[in-house]
Amino acid sequence: MRFLVRRLGFYLVAAWAAVTVNFFIPRAMPGNAVDSMMAKFPNLQPNAQKALEAEFGVGHQGSLLHQYWIYLGNLAHLNLGTSVSLYPDKVTSVLATTVPWTLALVGTATVISFALGTLLGIFAAWRRGGWLDRSLPAFTFLQATPYFFLALIAIEFFSSDLHIFPISGGYTLGLLPGWNWTFIWSAIDHSLLPALTIIATSMAGWMLQMRNVTITTIGEDYVLAAQAKGLSSRRVIFTYAARNAILPNIAGFALAIGFVVAGALVMEIVFSYPGVGLTLLNAVQANDYPLTQGIFLVISFAVLIACMLADLVYVFADPRVRTRQAY
Amino acid sequence: MSIAAPLKVDERGQQAATRSAAPVWRRLTKSLPLKAKIGAVIFSFFILIAIIGPALAPYDPSATTTQVQALAPNIHHLLGTTSTGEDVLSELLVGMRSTVVLGLLTAAIATILAVIVGVSAGFLGGAADETLSLIANVFLVLPALPLLIVVLGYLRNSGELAEAIVLSALGWAWGARVIRAQTLTLRNRDYVLAARETGEQTWRIIIFEILPNEVSLIAAGFVSTVLYAILTSVALSFIGLASFSGWTLGEMLYWAQGQEAIQLGAWWWYVPPGLSVALLGTSLVLLNFGLDEIGNPRLRDGGRRKIKGARWRASDPTPVIREAS
Numbered sequence: 001m002r003f004l005v006r007r008l009g010f011y012l013v014a015a016w017a018a019v020t021v022n023f024f025i026p027r028a029m030p031g032n033a034v035d036s037m038m039a040k041f042p043n044l045q046p047n048a049q050k051a052l053e054a055e056f057g058v059g060h061q062g063s064l065l066h067q068y069w070i071y072l073g074n075l076a077h078l079n080l081g082t083s084v085s086l087y088p089d090k091v092t093s094v095l096a097t098t099v100p101w102t103l104a105l106v107g108t109a110t111v112i113s114f115a116l117g118t119l120l121g122i123f124a125a126w127r128r129g130g131w132l133d134r135s136l137p138a139f140t141f142l143q144a145t146p147y148f149f150l151a152l153i154a155i156e157f158f159s160s161d162l163h164i165f166p167i168s169g170g171y172t173l174g175l176l177p178g179w180n181w182t183f184i185w186s187a188i189d190h191s192l193l194p195a196l197t198i199i200a201t202s203m204a205g206w207m208l209q210m211r212n213v214t215i216t217t218i219g220e221d222y223v224l225a226a227q228a229k230g231l232s233s234r235r236v237i238f239t240y241a242a243r244n245a246i247l248p249n250i251a252g253f254a255l256a257i258g259f260v261v262a263g264a265l266v267m268e269i270v271f272s273y274p275g276v277g278l279t280l281l282n283a284v285q286a287n288d289y290p291l292t293q294g295i296f297l298v299i300s301f302a303v304l305i306a307c308m309l310a311d312l313v314y315v316f317a318d319p320r321v322r323t324r325q326a327y
Numbered sequence: 328m329s330i331a332a333p334l335k336v337d338e339r340g341q342q343a344a345t346r347s348a349a350p351v352w353r354r355l356t357k358s359l360p361l362k363a364k365i366g367a368v369i370f371s372f373f374i375l376i377a378i379i380g381p382a383l384a385p386y387d388p389s390a391t392t393t394q395v396q397a398l399a400p401n402i403h404h405l406l407g408t409t410s411t412g413e414d415v416l417s418e419l420l421v422g423m424r425s426t427v428v429l430g431l432l433t434a435a436i437a438t439i440l441a442v443i444v445g446v447s448a449g450f451l452g453g454a455a456d457e458t459l460s461l462i463a464n465v466f467l468v469l470p471a472l473p474l475l476i477v478v479l480g481y482l483r484n485s486g487e488l489a490e491a492i493v494l495s496a497l498g499w500a501w502g503a504r505v506i507r508a509q510t511l512t513l514r515n516r517d518y519v520l521a522a523r524e525t526g527e528q529t530w531r532i533i534i535f536e537i538l539p540n541e542v543s544l545i546a547a548g549f550v551s552t553v554l555y556a557i558l559t560s561v562a563l564s565f566i567g568l569a570s571f572s573g574w575t576l577g578e579m580l581y582w583a584q585g586q587e588a589i590q591l592g593a594w595w596w597y598v599p600p601g602l603s604v605a606l607l608g609t610s611l612v613l614l615n616f617g618l619d620e621i622g623n624p625r626l627r628d629g630g631r632r633k634i635k636g637a638r639w640r641a642s643d644p645t646p647v648i649r650e651a652s
Contacts, residue, residue, distance in 0.1 A: 010461065010464060010465075013461060013465060014464070014465045014468050014469070017465045017469065018469055021469070021474070025477055025478065025481070026481075137362070137609075137613070140609055140612045140613070140616075141605060141609050143608075143612065144554065144558075144605055144607075144608025144609040144611065144612050145601070145604070145605040145608065146558055146561050146562060146565070146580075146601065146604050146605065146608075147562065148562060148565050148566075148580070149580065149597075149601035149604065149605065152584065152589055152597070152601075153589075153601075155589075156589045160589075160590070212619065254468065261470050261472065261473070262470065262471060262472030262473075262559070262562075265472055265473065265476070266472075266562050266565075266566065269566050280473060280476060280477075281476065281566055281567075284476055284477060284480030284568070285480065285567070292477055292480070295473070296473050296474065296477055299470050299473045300469060300470055300473075303468060303469075303470045304468060307468050
């Protein structure tokens, strides 16, 4: 319990840090939302500046502390402001249309890659020196390859040449997003290649870590004892060796999730997938500060929540942290 | 006795500390695992290109001609040209330097930060440890790439050093955490306690007793940070957020993608930079394999073994026959 409370406290601090970083970034940088709005619509009258400043909440509004207080208040009401590049859409409504795409695709791909990588890592360690173990360098190559390079080649090969997968986008253009089979099928069809490329590049990390820890675990006395008792191989692998070896992998999940998100952002840019990554890049290039901030917050909180879930799983998986103070 | 004993231990501790650096180095060069050797050779090759590459480049990488199509590799252009007539080989040779320099620079800054934070947190303990660990952990869970996209989106054309600083500011935390954990276990070893007992100054204990025993960890951290920096900077340039003008491997891929090299089938244009990054990355991962095996002996002795002619695996029941070694 103590462990959970400590971790919860930590996540509160981390969330506060994310919120504060998010507050300071646009203030430390040159330019603001009103300037880019004025630049975008050259026929705006100069006196429109005042109105826009009021709308976007920039300009002289008292001390920094006062601004910070207002910012926190807006956040608490989920008021993230108005997007500049997609004016007059609210940032929250832009997020509502993009977040589900990323969450569905990246979430599924991450879970599959974690499960598959962990399983393959167990087998590589168990049959050490076998074909799977010896093919590890090939997986390493996939991991060290820039994600987008692999994705580009996959698009060229599978989509342009073989026409197995669509080239880009999240669904067939012209379809209206909705809960009908044509649309859902089209969305699944468009997400297969992005998901496969994410899995291919991120699986090797899980696999390698699982293999190394399992090899260390196999050397432990209790595994030897289990073998000596004459337990079936399967039981020894899964309930004795892998059961203990998976703990660092779960702990590592929290730390690796940031990299997974990073890969996913680049994936969306390569595939023109209608998620938060592509929107973030567009927002940054259009100097759309409110949208940029909103997306950064959403990604940060998504990562923090994923880490918290990993911690919860860890508490269930490792009885030691329930009794002893970890970290 | 009560005075002499710690002194004696201290001498041993000193010896252990000064000796420990040498075996690490000898192990690194002599009985380096094969994977790590391959990694080291490939990585050295890329370093060499980074040093002499720009001098070898046959053309100015930015020199364009009026031709309208990308030329396949030929005798004048060994790796062909882009569709505006730039020589791909020259771009590659020149771009390699900035990419490698950025990786090494970032890793150097991040490793120094990691060592300072990790060692002080682990050695000082108490409130300092709590605070520093908290900061490191917060940096670990903040998503780096979105933050980089946001920050570099504002800091366009600010130079290579600025990008290295931003990259290292977000890349030191993992190393700090690992080094802190190792320092915690070293802090209570006999020779460190003895050094404290004899009134050694804290900085002396850290530099001569603690750090030499963390060399392989620090090296592994350095290597993975180089990998992180190279992959991240290439990805950032590729999506058009390079913070400095000039050729890098990511920049080459950005233009290749923007001018539809893939749709044109101009493989000589996008495969060399992509493959270079992949090979560079693989060499770093292989190097880290080796450092891992040095740190963890169980990973070291290879998989298959033959005992009295019969094949034996680690997962098989322990053979009763004694292994002749």
